[in-house]
Amino acid sequence: xxxxxxxxxxxxxxxxxxxxxxxxxxxxxxxxxxxxxxxxxxxxxxxxxxxxxxxxxxxxxxxxxxxxxxxxxxxxxxxxxxxxxxxxxxxxxxxxxxxxxxxxxxxxxxxxxxxxxxxxxxxxxxxxxxxxxxxxxxxxxxxxxxxxxxxxxxxxxxxxxxxxxxxxxxxxxxxxxxxxxxxxxxxx
Numbered sequence: 001x002x003x004x005x006x007x008x009x010x011x012x013x014x015x016x017x018x019x020x021x022x023x024x025x026x027x028x029x030x031x032x033x034x035x036x037x038x039x040x041x042x043x044x045x046x047x048x049x050x051x052x053x054x055x056x057x058x059x060x061x062x063x064x065x066x067x068x069x070x071x072x073x074x075x076x077x078x079x080x081x082x083x084x085x086x087x088x089x090x091x092x093x094x095x096x097x098x099x100x101x102x103x104x105x106x107x108x109x110x111x112x113x114x115x116x117x118x119x120x121x122x123x124x125x126x127x128x129x130x131x132x133x134x135x136x137x138x139x140x141x142x143x144x145x146x147x148x149x150x151x152x153x154x155x156x157x158x159x160x161x162x163x164x165x166x167x168x169x170x171x172x173x174x175x176x177x178x179x180x181x182x183x184x185x186x187x188x
Contacts, residue, residue: 008032013078051111052068137155
C-alpha cells in the first residue's frame with residue numbers, strides 16, 4: 001500500500017490577482033491560509049466609521065497620529081490582511097508605509113468589528129489575534145456590535161492579552177492614546 005502526503009496550499013499575495021474585479025468578497029491571507037468573506041454589511045461599516053471618527057477627532061485634537069478605515073496591511077507574502085480600523089502615530093506611520101502607500105508593519109492599534117458567523121468570529125479571535133500579536137500590534141480591539149461589547153487586548157510580556165471587556169456605559173481609555181477617552185456607546 002502506498003502512502004501519499006499532501007502539503008497544504010500556501011497562498012501568497014501574488015495569488016490574489018486571480019480575484020481581481022471581485023467586489024463582493026474580501027480576501028485575506030494569514031500564515032498562507034486564504035480567508036474569503038463577504039463584503040461587510042451596512043451596520044458593520046457604520047460601526048467602523050463611528051470608531052474611525054472618534055479616533056480621528058482625538059487625533060486631530062492631539063496631532064499624534066492618524067486613523068484609517070479598511071487599510072490593507074502587507075506583513076509578508078503570506079500575511080496580508082484588511083483590518084476594519086487602524087491607528088498609527090505619525091512617528092510610526094513614516095516607517096510603516098511603503099512607496100505605494102501600503103502598510104507593511106504593525107500600527108499601534110488595530111480594530112476588528114466582528115462579522116456574523118462562527119468562521120468570521122474564529123478568524124478575528126484566533127488567527128488575527130495571533131498574527132497581530134506576533135507582528136507587534138500594541139493594542140487590539142474586538143468589537144461585537146450585536147452585543148455592543150468591546151474586548152481590549154494589550155501587549156503584555158510580548159503578546160496581546162485580554163485587558164478589559166467593556167460595555168456601552170463603560171469608558172475606553174488607552175495607554176497608547178494619551179488623553180483619549182470615549183464611551184463605548186459612541187461606537188454603536
